[in-house]
Amino acid sequence: MRRKDSPGVPSPGAGRDRPAGLAIDEVTVRYPRAKRGDAPVTAVDRVSAQVPWGTVLALLGPSGCGKSTLLRAVAGLEPLAAGHIYWTEPAAASAGATGTAGGGTVELSRLPVHKRGIGLMFQDGMLFPHRTVAGNIGYGLARSGRDRAGIRRRVDELLDVVGLPGMADRRIGSLSGGQQQRVALARALAPSPRLLLLDEPLAALDAALRSRLLVDLREILQRERATALFVTHDQGEAFAIADSVAVMCSGHIVQTGAPQAIWTHPADEWVARFIGYTSVLPAGHGVAGLPDGPVALRPAALSADPAGTVTGTVLSARPSPDAVRATVELAGSSGPVTAQALSRDLPPRGTHLTLRVDSSGVAALPPATGEG
Amino acid sequence: MTVASSVSAAGPRERPGDGWRWLRRVGLVLLAAIPTAALLVFFCYPVLTLLGRGLFVDGRLDLSAFGDVFARPRMRSLVAFTIWQAAASAVLCLLLGIPGAYLLYRKRFPGRAVLRAVLTMPLVLPTVVVALAFKILLTPGGPLGSWGLDETVAAILAAHVFLNYGMVVRTVGSSWAVLDDRPLAAARSLGATPLRAFLTVTLPALGPAITGAFTMVFLFCATSFGIVLILGAGRLNTLETEIYRQTQEFLDLRTAAVLSIAQLVLVTLLLVVVAALRRRTDTTQRLDSGVRRPTRFGLGDAVAAVVTTLVALAFLGVLGTLVLRSLREPGGGFGLANYAALGTVGQDNLMLVPATTALANSLRAAALAAVLAVIVGVALSVVLARRPRSRAARRLLGAVDGFMMLPLGVSAVTVGFGFLIALDSPPLDLRSSPLLVPIAQALVALPLVVRMVLPVLRGIDDRLRQAAASAGAPPLRVWWTVDLPIARRAFGGAAAFAFAVALGEFGATSFLATPQRPTLPVLIARLIGRPGELNTGMALAAAVLLALLCALVLLVVEAVSGANARIGGF
Numbered sequence: 001m002r003r004k005d006s007p008g009v010p011s012p013g014a015g016r017d018r019p020a021g022l023a024i025d026e027v028t029v030r031y032p033r034a035k036r037g038d039a040p041v042t043a044v045d046r047v048s049a050q051v052p053w054g055t056v057l058a059l060l061g062p063s064g065c066g067k068s069t070l071l072r073a074v075a076g077l078e079p080l081a082a083g084h085i086y087w088t089e090p091a092a093a094s095a096g097a098t099g100t101a102g103g104g105t106v107e108l109s110r111l112p113v114h115k116r117g118i119g120l121m122f123q124d125g126m127l128f129p130h131r132t133v134a135g136n137i138g139y140g141l142a143r144s145g146r147d148r149a150g151i152r153r154r155v156d157e158l159l160d161v162v163g164l165p166g167m168a169d170r171r172i173g174s175l176s177g178g179q180q181q182r183v184a185l186a187r188a189l190a191p192s193p194r195l196l197l198l199d200e201p202l203a204a205l206d207a208a209l210r211s212r213l214l215v216d217l218r219e220i221l222q223r224e225r226a227t228a229l230f231v232t233h234d235q236g237e238a239f240a241i242a243d244s245v246a247v248m249c250s251g252h253i254v255q256t257g258a259p260q261a262i263w264t265h266p267a268d269e270w271v272a273r274f275i276g277y278t279s280v281l282p283a284g285h286g287v288a289g290l291p292d293g294p295v296a297l298r299p300a301a302l303s304a305d306p307a308g309t310v311t312g313t314v315l316s317a318r319p320s321p322d323a324v325r326a327t328v329e330l331a332g333s334s335g336p337v338t339a340q341a342l343s344r345d346l347p348p349r350g351t352h353l354t355l356r357v358d359s360s361g362v363a364a365l366p367p368a369t370g371e372g
Numbered sequence: 373m374t375v376a377s378s379v380s381a382a383g384p385r386e387r388p389g390d391g392w393r394w395l396r397r398v399g400l401v402l403l404a405a406i407p408t409a410a411l412l413v414f415f416c417y418p419v420l421t422l423l424g425r426g427l428f429v430d431g432r433l434d435l436s437a438f439g440d441v442f443a444r445p446r447m448r449s450l451v452a453f454t455i456w457q458a459a460a461s462a463v464l465c466l467l468l469g470i471p472g473a474y475l476l477y478r479k480r481f482p483g484r485a486v487l488r489a490v491l492t493m494p495l496v497l498p499t500v501v502v503a504l505a506f507k508i509l510l511t512p513g514g515p516l517g518s519w520g521l522d523e524t525v526a527a528i529l530a531a532h533v534f535l536n537y538g539m540v541v542r543t544v545g546s547s548w549a550v551l552d553d554r555p556l557a558a559a560r561s562l563g564a565t566p567l568r569a570f571l572t573v574t575l576p577a578l579g580p581a582i583t584g585a586f587t588m589v590f591l592f593c594a595t596s597f598g599i600v601l602i603l604g605a606g607r608l609n610t611l612e613t614e615i616y617r618q619t620q621e622f623l624d625l626r627t628a629a630v631l632s633i634a635q636l637v638l639v640t641l642l643l644v645v646v647a648a649l650r651r652r653t654d655t656t657q658r659l660d661s662g663v664r665r666p667t668r669f670g671l672g673d674a675v676a677a678v679v680t681t682l683v684a685l686a687f688l689g690v691l692g693t694l695v696l697r698s699l700r701e702p703g704g705g706f707g708l709a710n711y712a713a714l715g716t717v718g719q720d721n722l723m724l725v726p727a728t729t730a731l732a733n734s735l736r737a738a739a740l741a742a743v744l745a746v747i748v749g750v751a752l753s754v755v756l757a758r759r760p761r762s763r764a765a766r767r768l769l770g771a772v773d774g775f776m777m778l779p780l781g782v783s784a785v786t787v788g789f790g791f792l793i794a795l796d797s798p799p800l801d802l803r804s805s806p807l808l809v810p811i812a813q814a815l816v817a818l819p820l821v822v823r824m825v826l827p828v829l830r831g832i833d834d835r836l837r838q839a840a841a842s843a844g845a846p847p848l849r850v851w852w853t854v855d856l857p858i859a860r861r862a863f864g865g866a867a868a869f870a871f872a873v874a875l876g877e878f879g880a881t882s883f884l885a886t887p888q889r890p891t892l893p894v895l896i897a898r899l900i901g902r903p904g905e906l907n908t909g910m911a912l913a914a915a916v917l918l919a920l921l922c923a924l925v926l927l928v929v930e931a932v933s934g935a936n937a938r939i940g941g942f
Binding site for chain 2: 031032075076077079112113114115116117118119120122126128129130131139140142143187188190191197
């Protein structure tokens with residue numbers, strides 16, 4: 001029943017049964033050129049990704065990598081230059097609703113925004129300033145077939161979910177930033193959308209509030225069994241909240257996997273550095289005591305310990321909350337390499353440190369990478 | 373649960389979401405058709421007809437008229453005078469208005485609201501009323517008669533400043549009110565004196581607002597009609613009054629057409645500059661952090677306070693004289709005789725209808741004009757507020773945006789006279805229709821409505837609409853539940869302002885209002901032009917009444933759309 005109209009590579013599996021959830025299939029988004037003579041900007045370049053039903057996929061990447069554009073494309077706010085976006089209902093739900101064999105698949109990219117059945121949450125709330133808290137949360141329920149009392153019940157239910165009971169009649173202006181984000185989440189959840197799209201929902205909050213709301217958000221998403229796309233530039237957020245993480249760089253997804261898998265096996269040096277590895281030693285570094293081949297090291301990989309196996313010379317050192325971070329020079333077979341290490345006390349420059357290797361802070365990189 | 377409907381909606385189309393986007397595009401085109409049709413029929417057609425009458429001789433283009441007209445030194449000096457008096461008026465307005473903008477929008481002090489009201493009230497006063505107020509102030513035997521300024525350029529400049537001061541204060545002030553303080557603090561911390569910091573940081577930041585205000589004032593003064601006609605007393609003429617004289621007195625359509633074209637060129641040049649400046653404003657506008665700390669009362673504050681106080685006193689003097697004179701009875705002493713005379717047809721049966729009937733005509737026409745202007749203006753603003761992706765569409769919108777300002781600059785006299793000669797045959801025979809005056813007035817008010825509504829619609833964060841759409845709202849419901857509630861105040865304010873403008877409109881109306889159905893400004897002008905103390909008294913009483921009505925409308929605008937309503941500004 002679907003027509004193939006992808007101009008590029010035929011989308012693999014376009015006609016097959018799909019697993020329940022969201023499927024992003026070879027999606028390309030281009031921005032028109034700003035001036036005559038400029039090349040059009042390809043913000044998202046033939047990206048494919050899956051979000052299985054009831055799971056959270058974090059799109060992680062630096063600003064300008066195209067992650068928000070991809071989210072907006074899924075929402076229907078950016079036209080696709082190529083590709084498709086599909087939604088497949090889980091078997092139980094679709095059997096009752098449509099009777100379609102093979103679990104009703106919808107091509108979201110053929111639908112206008114308001115028919116996609118999504119919940120969208122922005123960085124800075126974007127609550128309707130002229131409506132109360134209840135008016136905001138109930139906005140998407142207008143077409144739900146509920147009567148006034150039913151809408152109110154659903155609003156109260158959601159206020160409980162996001163931890164703001166009794167705030168229904170407050171004005172938006174009287175809410176703090178954190179409360180506004182909670183209301184925004186409630187508004188997005190209210191119509192029970194098939195898919196939740198969260199665009200850096202915590203980025204505008206201060207650090208303490210962010211970590212508190214992050215824990216709540218994770219709990220709420222789990223409790224509601226939400227299928228969600230969560231865009232963030234903060235690797236801590238991504239790993240804390242997501243079932244799987246897709247790392248994006250200049251319009252491409254460079255690695256997808258469970259947080260732990262990305263953590264232990266970053267695809268290349270760029271990913272390793274982006275998720276918090278501070279040093280990368282090239283292939284053939286020749287430092288005794290470290291695995292051969294290109295390796296990425298977190299500061300915790302090397303710590304000062306008289307019983308250690310690696311020695312290094314301190315170039316500089318400065319205190320950080322848990323331990324002193326030192327930049328050390330390690331003697332390699334083909335010349336010195338620098339790395340970060342932890343120490344209990346502040347070593348003066350030039351000190352020779354004996355370092356213990358903690359393998360949980362070391363990730364081997366694929367052989368092709370690690371140069372420069 | 374919505375799977376069934378969604379599947380059926382996903383028909384076999386070529387491109388994702390094409391059908392909906394196409395539908396919306398059709399809706400927008402239809403919406404754009406309302407203002408386009410209105411402008412084509414009621415602006416382009418009459419103006420082009422008038423120009424054609426002047427430029428085509430026996431069906432052939434004949435441009436020799438240009439040579440004939442501008443060979444006359446009188447005509448060349450007319451153009452020069454039009455430009456320099458407008459520039460001088462605008463510069464004076466800025467010099468006096470910038471301190472006022474600072475005081476009224478950056479400082480808090482008791483009585484600020486009253487002062488703001490006094491200083492911006494003249495903005496909505498009809499030009500006829502202002503001209504009359506200055507006339508009786510400066511006329512020999514008047515309170516300032518000994519200054520010898522009657523029928524001089526100084527009188528015209530003073531009246532222009534009086535009328536447009538509020539525009540500068542509002543345009544510059546509303547930008548200043550939301551200006552980020554921190555660059556100024558940075559400049560001061562780098563060792564700049566308050567004056568240097570002001571000149572190097574604040575002034576450039578306000579640049580777009582200041583140039584915008586300058587252009588608007590220049591535009592209004594270059595096309596000023598009532599002021600120059602009454603205060604210039606036939607000796608001083610701008611292009612606008614000359615077009616009127618050529619058509620009304622000498623019936624010389626060719627010369628009038630040439631002068632209209634000259635004015636059109638002047639205005640178009642100016643609008644191109646404005647458009648370029650506005651494009652810069654869009655990118656350089658920086659908003660406040662929202663925190664405002666009280667600052668010490670400094671030298672700059674003192675200067676601003678003194679200048680603004682003097683301006684306010686002068687304004688009160690002008691208005692006070694008008695009110696007092698209207699209360700002076702023909703036989704000496706004070707009373708309401710002039711107001712009582714509004715029920716009569718004037719000394720020597722000057723008019724066909726009493727002034728009270730003219731007032732009713734004015735109110736009726738202005739109400740209709742306000743409705744028309746708001747319908748067309750809102751439709752246009754909704755279209756212009758869109759930010760299309762393609763560059764071509766953006767260009768097109770930019771061009772329409774500029775084109776919309778044309779009625780503001782094209783002489784109201786040209787519009788009025790164009791109506792008279794173009795809309796006189798079926799299917800557009802409106803000469804005797806009571807709709808003619810309201811349509812012309814709506815045309816004059818339209819650009820001002822767009823200027824008030826468009827920034828509000830543009831200011832609505834697009835993500836609010838996107839949030840609504842993602843929650844399942846189709847495009848019309850998005851407009852109804854997001855745009856409309858937020859912009860409702862601006863719509864109300866624009867309607868009231870359009871009403872005030874239409875109430876005081878004189879240039880076009882003076883052509884179109886028949887003697888049997890005059891509006892109040894037309895009647896006032898007629899009364900001024902005639903001898904007779906009772907006629908002057910009646911004109912004064914009618915002017916005060918008109919001024920009160922307009923001031924009342926301003927109060928409504930303030931109350932409805934808040935103190936920062938951008939009346940007539942950018």
